[in-house]
Amino acid sequence: MSSLNGGSLNKNPPNADRHITVGGTDWLWAVFAVMAVSTLGMIVWSTRRPRGTRLFHNLAIVILATSTVAYFSMASDLGATPITAEFSRGNTGTRQIWYVRYIQWFITFPLLLMLLLFSTGLALSDILTTAFFAWIVVVCGLVGALTSSIYKWGYFALGVAALMYIWSSLLGHGPRTNFHAGTGVRSGYVRGSWLVAFITMLYPIAWGCSEGGNVISPTREMIWYGILDLILGPAFLYYFLFGMRTVDYGAFGFNSGRHTDGAYAGGHNAGVGGQNMTGAGVGGVGTKNGTTAAGTGHGAGGPGVANAV
Incomplete structure (x- = not known):
């Protein structure tokens, strides 16, 4: 360990036979800087x-x-654990497995999928189910990486199967929904979904060459994953x-339901008989343009007032 001349590797010596090099930490610090600047810019x-x-x-x-936090940890040579490699390359016994990366992906x-699918007309239940399968992909990748035996490939297969479900949502169900925000959003979604599907297809290949098959070194693993994370992250x-x-945000139909929201100040809750009511109780009375109409609202007690249009 004394021969290592990198700052991170001196402060936090690697704990496995096959580990990242000084060049690997330099690359990770560069990715960290891009992530940090991108975060500030987005804020x-x-x-x-x-x-x-x-x-x-x-x-x-x-x-x-x-x-940003994940790449700071990896650049500092933290967040890894030694795992005996299934396939020993040369005299390698253990390999660094970066569990902090999987914590990053789990979040x-x-x-990322929710951000993309929220632009479609896909039902919320379908969006959440797709997000759940993203967790399955990440958990299978982590458990497989921490497994030294051939059973790791079982987790790999399960993760790829979950990824195929995600692709079906992105490329199959998503484009067929109604895009209330317009055709421009549809075309942007289609381009974005194909990009995400293509990049996520490269992650299992990287896993098979690194944590799975121990073919490439941890430094090359960092470069591969780092490029993919930069594409799906800031880029x-x-x-x-x-x-x-320039898209009208109201076209997405988002609303928190708080009475302080501007959208609710105009009253967007639907009552019975096509009346738009706010704060109406069961059997309440709504007024619209000076006329009276009975309706059933969604609030608790009190009269409701319809949209004045």
Whole structure:
């Protein structure tokens, strides 16, 4: 260990026979810097948007901030554990397995899919199910990486199967839904979904060559994963959000349900008989343009007032 001249590797010596090199830590510090700057830029961009129209930007902030912390850990040679490799290359006994990377993906991968699918007309239940399968992909990858025997490939197969479900949602169900925000959002979604599907196809290949088959070194593993994370992180997020900068946010139908929201100030809860009611109790009375109409609202007690249009 004394021969290592890198700052991170001196402070936090590697704990496996096959580990990252000084060049690997340099690359990780560079990726960390890009992630950190991208996070700050997204925060500034978010504050320039009106309140109530920041959902996509806030999801991007969480993704980028999580990636920043993960790459700081890996650049510091922290967040790894030695695992006996199934396939020994030369005299290698153990290999560094970076569990902090899987913690990163466990948070970022579902959020990335939600950010993309929220632009479609896909049902919320389908979006959440797709996000759940993202967790399956990451958990299978982590458990497989920590397994020394041939059973790791069973987890690999299960993870790829879950990934295929995600691809079916992105490329199959998503494009067939109604895009209330317009055809421009549809075309942007189609391009983005194909990019995400293609990049996520490269992750299992990288896993098979690194944590799975121990073919490439941990440094090359870091370069491979780092490029993929940069594409699906800053590059894709800024590209996708820039393409949606002029889209009417109200067309997505997002609403928190808070009475302080601007959308609810006009009353967007639907009552019986086509009347739009706010705060109406069962059997309440709504008024619209000076006329009286009975309806059933969604609130608790009191009269309801319909939209004045």
